Structures are given as C-alpha cells and as structure tokens.
Amino acid sequence: MPRAKRRETKEFMQGNAVIAHAARAAGATSFYGYPITPSTEVFETWVQLCGNPHKPALSPVTKERLSYLQCEDEMASGFALIGACLAGKKAFTATAGPGNILMQDAFSAAEALRIPTVAVIMQRGGLSTSTVIYSQEEVTLTCFGGNGEGFRVVYSPSSLQDLYTYTLKSFNTAWKYRYPTFLLGDGYLGKMSGEVTRYPMLKREYVTPEPILLGPARQKSLSTNLRNCYDQEEEINSIIEQYRSDYARDSKAIAESESYRTRDAHTILIAHGIVASAAKVAVDMLRSTSARVGLWRPITLRPLDVPSLVSAVGNARRIIYIESALGQMSRLINDALIAYSETGKSFDLPAVRSLYAPALGITPTEIVEQVLKKS
C-alpha cells in the first residue's frame, strides 16, 4: 500500500468535517454553497479552514488562498461553482434533499458542458422536504437529475475513511475526465463522528486543473465558445453520442466496486453506502455460522463496475438488494444486468430478493434476519 509511506494522522472527527479536510488536501480552493441539514458542517468546517477572509489560509497543495461564498440559493451555488471551474479552480459544494433538487439545474448544465464540478450530497429523508436525518433516496436524483443522460460520476462512500479517500479522489476524477462528480453520502455518514486517518495527496496522483475559459487556448489566440443550447436535433444528438462513447470508454477506468467474500458465496448481498457497511458486518456474522454469503458493493453508482458485478453474481443462487430506499440502487443494477445480457453473453440472473427500508437505517442484525428468513 503506498499509503503507508504518507504522513498519516488518526483523528476523531465528524463525517462532514472529514470531507472539508479532504477537499483541502485534494487542492480545492473554494466552496460555493447554501446551508442545508445534514450537509451544513461541510460548509462550516470549510469556513473554519479558510480562516479570516481578510487574511485567508492558503491551500497546502496550490498555495492559493482558500475562499468561499454563501450564495443566495442552490442554483447560484451550483452555477458559481461552474464559474470557478471555468476559471480553472478546483471548487466544490455540498447540499441535500430539496437543495439537491434545485442544484440539479447547475449539475445538468455541468453535464452538458463537461464541467468538472464536485458536489457532496448528504441524503436526507426522501419525499420532498422530509426529515433531516437519513435515507438513500437521492440515488436517482444524483445519478440522473436534470434533463440529461447521467454522464456523471457518483461515488457512494461507506465509512468515514471512505469519505476522506473518495473526496480526495473526486477532484482528480472530475478534472481528469471532465464529468460532474458527486460524493453521495447520507445523514448518518455526515453527522456521525468516529476515527479517520488523514493523509496528504501524493504529487503523482494530483491532476492539475487549467482554465476552460481564458486558458491555454486563449493564449494561442483561439476563442472558446461554450453553449448548451442547440438549433437542430441532429446537432445535439451528435454531442450526446460523442458523450456516450466518451463515457463508455472512461467508465472502464472510473468504475469501482468491492467484492467481499463473494468467491464461493451462494447468496450475494448488494448494498451501497453506509448500508454496505452494515451488510459487511452481516456477512461476517453469517460466515461465522458457515453460511455462504458475500457482499458486492458498488463504490461508483455511476458508472457501475459491470464486469465485477457479473463475476460476483454470476455463480450465485440468489442476490439480495438492501437499501434505505424502494429500489433506487437495485434499478441501476437490474438495468446493468439486463444490458449485459443483451450483449449475448450467457448469463443466468439468480433469484432476487430485497430488503428495502426507505428512510430507515438498516442494522447488521436486520440483514442477518433477512438472509436467514425462509422465503
């Protein structure tokens, strides 16, 4: 592990604070946002890291001043973020629930213009305003919000340590491949406190941003005229087809997953985010009784790691979808499996069962009970 060589510090920290620290370590220099529970401490911690605006702290990576703007609403936050990215700065935002809905206006534009925005989404209860606590009901919105096709990268971290790791990664992925990139957490992950190991980013991992407007092209006297409005249907169709082929190519490098004790498993649990952590504990509990159970966990919900998925479920007798929503994750997986079967490769879909607990936390014990339940 290259991480062993880094300067590591283990700390007791809240999830939202972990993200702000990781963003600074990733070379982010600005935050644009609007407070909303349960994401607000990402913003508040970033403000603390910036220090006095008259004498702001400097980025440990770029040595530029750290800054932020509390915007008038989520549309402004999202579009100001786009503005900062156009000027070549690693910038980010954080939101949740109804704020995520409003911000999709900007994310849809970022998808159309291939702007490397980074957004932290802390899922709260679903169905409009709902609770400020927790759910996994912003999966569809985050993956496909707006009038687009989901040309985005969505990481689903499972632990406080994941929040650190994948915040660091989000900025590099966004700027390397130029897709709006999301860190899809939830109210539990954001609000919980626990131990996390922080470490600086390695130079060789750092993707250097450059201005999209008034950048290198301008210096060569070439103008850049971006737009996301088109006259002819063929015109926009060719853009979308181009994006589709880019996304298919880049997916191979971006998609990530974790297969946990799946090799000989008859039952494969499929869960993402914090529910996958509970499922992992459940797998260990069940394995101690010699049950042949494993976990497949998508780390990226967009794009999905289809080869790994297929190899994990290919030999299983059944799969169990587990999520704090009514099938928002399982729809993604089902679609991927159907698309895979359309490629003509022989593949038998195992029996499918589900444990859906919309807007409720799911504990390892509940998962164990579900697995042991006679159908």
Next chain:
Amino acid sequence: MNKQPSNTDISLKIVLVGEGGQGIQTIAKILTRAAFQKRYHVSYLPNFGTEQRGGLSLAFVQLSRSPIISPKFKTADICLIVSNRDTGRSRRYIGPMTHVVYDSGIVEERGIRAFRTVTSNVVPINAFNTTSTQLSERSFNIALLGMLTGLIDVELQTDIIRLMDEKFAKYYLKDTGLKSLNHKAFDLGLTLTKHA
C-alpha cells in the same frame, strides 16, 4: 445453521433518548471523544428532527476494542431515557439484555410500559428533580453526563471530566461559579447511578 450468528466486534452500544436542548448530543460527543483518546474504537451518530429545541433527540454511541464498521445497531446494551416524548420509537433498540435507565421525574410510567414488555432491566432514577432541588435545573445535562459515566463499565471518568472542562472553559471564565457547579452536578449524576 446451528450456531447463533453473533458479532463479537462490538463491546458497548448505548442509545440516549432525550430532547433538543438537554445536551444529549453534547454529552454523547464528550463520551465518545474521551473513549477515542483512551484508544477505543468509537462511533457516535446523532439522530434528531428539525427543531433546534424540544424535539426528540437520539444519540447512538459505540465503544469497542476492535474497529466499528456500522454506526447503527439493532439492540443497545444501555438505553438512557430522559424524554417523555418517546413512547415507543426507541423500543426498536431494546432487547431482553438491554439495561434501560429512565428519569422518573420526566418520563411517565405509561411511557416506559412498552420497554418493560421487552426487558426486565428497567431502572428509574430521579435525576431531574434531585438536580433541580440540590443544584439547579440548568445543571441537569451535566448530571446526565455523570449518570452516563456511571452507567458504563469503561473507566473514563477523569477523561470525561477533563473534556467537559475544556468544552466549558470559555464559560468558566465568564461565570466563576460554573466550574464547581458542573463538578457537583457530575458527581451527583454519578452518585445517583450508583445508588440505582
């Protein structure tokens, strides 16, 4: 499937049930931070509604000698109830082995009935009234911290008091009597737990 599935990783699971303004989240944070500094693996998860004051407020705390993977659990080892608003929701986290401690000056018997059907380990402590009479109503949150410290088997008392003093340092400067009041309240909570 002969063996009962078990998870030996987790050694102590606590759920605190109070309401906004009581300091439930603050004392949970102090407890977990103290345990972290004693090199325990810890997890603290708050769970509350939209109210800044007065709504039901839950805190899930875990301390363990091995890494904690999941912040939420099915069954608590200890459940401390100091709100009358919860007449069943936190029953989800109670099992036959759970020790339920409730404040008899706040929680009415009808609110605790649901818990008695699950576990026989239900203990009343008259903390709120005692604290109000002997010290002051506003010391109740510190008395709760003392109670919680007394309820757990883990030796964290000195660390918890130190973190409490750090947390209140700037208030101590403004209010010179506050430090001794806090320490008295802490000791009172501790004593009440031991008597119970």
Next chain:
Amino acid sequence: MKTSNKQQRNRKETAPRTASLPVPSFPRCYKESSKPHKFCPGCGHPITLHEIGMVVDELGIQNKTAFLIDIGCSLLAWDFFDIDTTQTHHGRTVPTAVGFKRAMPDATVIAYLGDGGGYAIGTQHLVHATLRNDPITVIIINNLTYAMTGGQMAPTTIEKQPPTTTAPFDRTPDVFGTNLKGPELVLHLAMPGAFVARTAVDNPLHVRMTIKEALLHQQKNKAFSFVEVLSFCPTNWKTNAQETFAWMGAFKETYPLFKTITGTNS
C-alpha cells in the same frame, strides 16, 4: 459544444484603411465566421453587441474578457465574438460570472442577459450580486417582452404595450400587478460605489459610452456595475421602423435614462 476559431489577427493591417473608402466599423473582436448574425432584422441586440465589441477593442481586453450569456435571445450571441464565452439560462449567468470572477479576478467578466433572466426567474441573483457588490458587469436587455419564446409578458411589460400573448387584454395592474424597474431596484440595494445606468439602443453611442464606463468601473474600482439597455423588438412588438422608434421614445418615460455611482448614504 466547443468551437475554436483563429482570431482575426492582423485584421487591422489587412483591412482597407484608405480614408476614401467607406468601411463599416465592425469591431475587431467580432467572430467573422458567425456573421451574418442570427438576430431578427431591426433587433436591438446586435446594436448593443456591436457597442460592446467596440469597447472591448478600445480597452484592448479581448484576451481577458469572459462574456457570459443567458437563455432567450441573448444566447444567439454565443459565438458572436472572438471572445471566450459560455451560456447558461434563467439568470444563472450572474452567479456563473460571480464564481468566475472570484476565481480569476484579473478577467473582465460580463453577464449579458434579458429581462426575464434578470428580473423574473433569476431576480435573486441580481439582488444578491448587487448586495455583495460583486465586481462584475451585468448588462440586461430590456425589450419589454419575452422575445425568443414569442412575445409573452415580461416583468418590464407596461400596461398598454407591447402586446403580449399572455396578457392579450393589456397588462392591467389589477390583474397582473406592476412592472419592474431594474436599475432603480439595484440603486436601492447597492453598496456605495456601484455603477448603475440605463441606456437605450436608439442612441448607440450612448450605449457604448455607458458600457465603457461600466467595464472601466469593474476594472478600476473593483465594484459592481449594472447597465440596463432599453431595447426594441419589432418582431414581437409588431411595429414598423417608425413605430418602433416612437414606442421607444414613449417607453423612456417609464424607463428614464440615467447614470450614477451610488453614494455613501445608500
């Protein structure tokens, strides 16, 4: 999505400079490949854009200007200039400009949008950019109608004119409320030292001088600058040239031209 054109370098040298030849004075920062432009005959946009181009030339800021446009007719300017541009919608051009300027303070940043984006669906962005004194230049084209969507009522439509498809029996205040006056709103909200003006396309030189002052204000005073351009839309007004100018004159009674730098007591 992206088009890159060779700048018309050396245009100054290659263009005929003989005094006897009447050469139309197109700005050097025009993008030749996008001409003729896409605006309707008689539209006020190309007049305004021409003047912006002249100012950009005069100030020599072609390589350091970000020109951000909105949805509505303003988006037809997406490739009007050989200047770096992007396009958003619904007035979000203003926060995009804010984010860009904060990240690249040396750039000259222009948000160019219509009265719908500026005064209805994106009003909050104008309000808060004003309150923050963001050092950008916002130019709003007020033609009293939603032009690209075919002549619906705008926040700036006045009681009798122009005719609109969504208030076909006039914009009577008892039903539709009153009209919004952008620069007056900005004046009311601005911190001291903001540049606020209204100009009108029937006097292109006035437009040019106003925009020049606004851009200089952004560069030198690092403060907010706001220009409303009272414009015409004969297509949706359904007016001939004479009527267009007559209406324009009348509209100035509701929307008077002025120019000010906000004082210390605002």
